[in-house]
Amino acid sequence: MSSLDWRMPRWFHQMGSPKWFYEWGGRLQSWFALAALVLLGWGMIWGLAFAPADYQQGNSFRIMYVHVPAAILSQSIFVSMAVAGAIGIIWKMKVAFMVARSCIAIGATFTAIALLTGAIWGKPTWGTYWVWDARLTSTLVLLFLYAGVMALNQAISERQTAGKATAILALVGTINIPIIKYSVEWWNTLHQSSSFSLTEKPTMPAEMYVPLLLTVLGSYCLFALLVLMRTRTQILQTQGHTKWLTQHPDIEGV
Amino acid sequence: MMGFMLTIIRRDLLLIARQPAELINPLVFFVLVVALFPLGVSPEASILSQTAAGVIWVAAMLATLLSLELLFKLDHEDGSLEQLLLAPYPSWSLVLAKVLVHWLVSGLPLVLLSPMIASMLFLPSQALPSLMLSLLVGTPTLSLLGAIGAALVTGVRGGGMLLTLLILPLYVPVIIFGAASVAAGAQGLPIDGYMALLGAMLVFALMITPWAASAALKL
Numbered sequence: 001m002s003s004l005d006w007r008m009p010r011w012f013h014q015m016g017s018p019k020w021f022y023e024w025g026g027r028l029q030s031w032f033a034l035a036a037l038v039l040l041g042w043g044m045i046w047g048l049a050f051a052p053a054d055y056q057q058g059n060s061f062r063i064m065y066v067h068v069p070a071a072i073l074s075q076s077i078f079v080s081m082a083v084a085g086a087i088g089i090i091w092k093m094k095v096a097f098m099v100a101r102s103c104i105a106i107g108a109t110f111t112a113i114a115l116l117t118g119a120i121w122g123k124p125t126w127g128t129y130w131v132w133d134a135r136l137t138s139t140l141v142l143l144f145l146y147a148g149v150m151a152l153n154q155a156i157s158e159r160q161t162a163g164k165a166t167a168i169l170a171l172v173g174t175i176n177i178p179i180i181k182y183s184v185e186w187w188n189t190l191h192q193s194s195s196f197s198l199t200e201k202p203t204m205p206a207e208m209y210v211p212l213l214l215t216v217l218g219s220y221c222l223f224a225l226l227v228l229m230r231t232r233t234q235i236l237q238t239q240g241h242t243k244w245l246t247q248h249p250d251i252e253g254v
Numbered sequence: 255m256m257g258f259m260l261t262i263i264r265r266d267l268l269l270i271a272r273q274p275a276e277l278i279n280p281l282v283f284f285v286l287v288v289a290l291f292p293l294g295v296s297p298e299a300s301i302l303s304q305t306a307a308g309v310i311w312v313a314a315m316l317a318t319l320l321s322l323e324l325l326f327k328l329d330h331e332d333g334s335l336e337q338l339l340l341a342p343y344p345s346w347s348l349v350l351a352k353v354l355v356h357w358l359v360s361g362l363p364l365v366l367l368s369p370m371i372a373s374m375l376f377l378p379s380q381a382l383p384s385l386m387l388s389l390l391v392g393t394p395t396l397s398l399l400g401a402i403g404a405a406l407v408t409g410v411r412g413g414g415m416l417l418t419l420l421i422l423p424l425y426v427p428v429i430i431f432g433a434a435s436v437a438a439g440a441q442g443l444p445i446d447g448y449m450a451l452l453g454a455m456l457v458f459a460l461m462i463t464p465w466a467a468s469a470a471l472k473l
Contacts, residue, residue: 089469141423147419155410160471165406169420172402172466175426179455183427189435 007104008091016093016233019244025228026250032228038223043214051208059242063121065212069219071114074142075177077107077223081149082174085167095231097163100170101153104229106223108146115139141180145173159238257340258343262351271361276324277359284317285362288371295472297363299376305374307385307436313371313430314364314389317419321360323414325352325404326471335408339471346464349471352402353394354461361393377440384439392432398459405470421422427455 046064054061076232081103088096103156119129130136149169156162239245270277273374291309293300329335338348345371379386403421407413435448 044321130353141426144419144423148423149344151411151416151419152406155407155412155416164473165470166468168402168466172424172462176427178421179458180426183451187430 004205006143013091016091016095017142018239019242021095022232022239022245025232028233029225029228032186032221036218036225039214039218040213043211043218046217047208047211052205054208057125060124063117066214067114067117067121068118068212069159071139072138072216073219073223074107074111074114074222076100076140077103077110078170078177079174080147080205081098081107082167085206085229088163089167094163094238097160097167098166098231098234101226101234102227104146104150104153104166107224108143108150108179110219110223111139111143111146115143117190134181134187136183137187140182142177142247145177162194167202172228183214211241255343255347258341259347259351262338262348263355265439266355267358268331268354270355275391276321277363279391280360281319281363281367284367285371287313287316288375292375303378303440304311306372306377307387307433307440308386309375310368310385310389310436311392311432313442314393315396315422315425315429316411317364317417318360318393318400319403320414320443321401322356322397322404322421322423323417325356325401326403327413329404335471340374345468345471349405349464349467353397356401357394357397361389361397364393364440365389377436377446380442381436381440384445385436386451387445388435388452391449391456395428395452395456395459396425398456398463402461402466403468405467406473408471416445430453431455 004164015024017172019157044065048062057184081100084096084100084103087093088100115136117163118139149166151167152169153162156165236251245251258312266469288309291305294337296399326335329338339345341348365386368385372385373379400417400421403417404413407416410416431448431451435445435452438445438448
């Protein structure tokens with residue numbers, strides 16, 4: 001790779017330093033917290049209270065403002081986890097493994113929320129909490145994948161080894177996700193196809209669409225905030241021996 | 255490198271020939287799991303014949319996973335794995351040789367045993383070719399994908415349960431198309447499409463397993 005002489009920008013390597021990540025993460029954290037609060041608050045209140053009711057589903061469609069962001073995030077987080085793990089393997093960055101580790105529980109939670117809200121919505125709309133439909137099944141498999149990654153990460157006590165093992169599994173899982181998705185889709189489909197996309201013209205009126213967009217963006221900010229918080233906690237847990245941390249104003253006098 | 259792989263294959267086959275229980279246990283497990291279904295569900299031929307394909311595939315997966323736990327474990331425990339990784343040959347060739355032996359002693363016997371099991375579950379005889387063919391193409395995929403998990407849990411205590419957790423979700427596409435091809439075969443429909451997809455999965459598993467498993471072994 002060095003013979004090709006393509007280099008990542010300086011900030012990329014600095015991000016790999018626990019000290020640098022801790023400092024910058026702390027600064028970014030408050031901005032993500034603010035953005036998540038504003039976007040989620042605005043989108044949720046608009047969507048849940050003021051958006052017009054659906055002509056067919058009535059008010060039950062409003063669960064979409066929780067369900068859709070959670071479902072989108074459940075997949076994005078798995079990919080983020082694999083990307084962070086790949087960065088950790090390629091550039092040997094401890095912090096990247098910590099980021100990947102932080103993603104696991106957050107992603108599993110969003111997946112569980114997507115399944116749960118889907119079930120609650122399914123009862124009045126489809127007449128059943130659960131069907132063995134393609135999207136439901138592939139989301140369930142995604143939850144199992146998260147469970148596997150989590151189990152592997154916790155089974156290995158040495159953090160660096162656990163990070164590498166988790167990264168390999170997350171990468172294998174990520175290249176399998178599309179295969180699982182399409183094979184299940186072929187097998188059985190009831191779920192309506194996606195009516196929300198950033199690149200196509202929306203199929204619903206703006207009063208319904210914009211709040212959804214806000215909650216999706218807000219959820220991404222919430223995810224970023226949680227990852228930063230959890231990663232900084234791991235830095236505190238593992239870097240206790242370093243000088244910069246013992247002299248840091250955050251923990252002075254602790 | 256071919257010589258290296260052949261040596262590994264010969265050595266592992268010899269080890270199993272000296273310990274035939276390792277070969278037989280997964281097969282007994284396979285038959286046992288299948289035998290539980292008529293007891294738990296119903297002995298009716300009409301019900302069993304409908305569920306036969308899925309039951310056989312699920313049992314094949316569990317039997318594969320059980321035997322995979324030992325794929326690298328014994329060599330890891332006596333230290334020979336470390337020496338094999340230090341050998342001046344690419345570590346993916348070690349992985350491929352080990353997976354091939356695993357399939358020869360666990361996957362292939364399952365394929366050969368499947369007609370007997372199928373008749374016990376009243377699977378229509380015209381579905382037999384599709385069952386055997388799908389197992390023949392599908393079980394190597396199971397061995398390959400499972401080897402990634404086996405490599406990941408090699409040094410971990412209680413790895414067997416963990417291996418199952420890690421790998422079963424990745425088996426979803428194989429069981430879907432494996433069982434679907436048997437169902438199509440039972441109705442006399444063409445199965446080429448399913449076989450092509452199972453074959454594609456096998457090629458795909460052949461591509462990722464050597465990389466992922468040898469990276470995991472070097473942890």
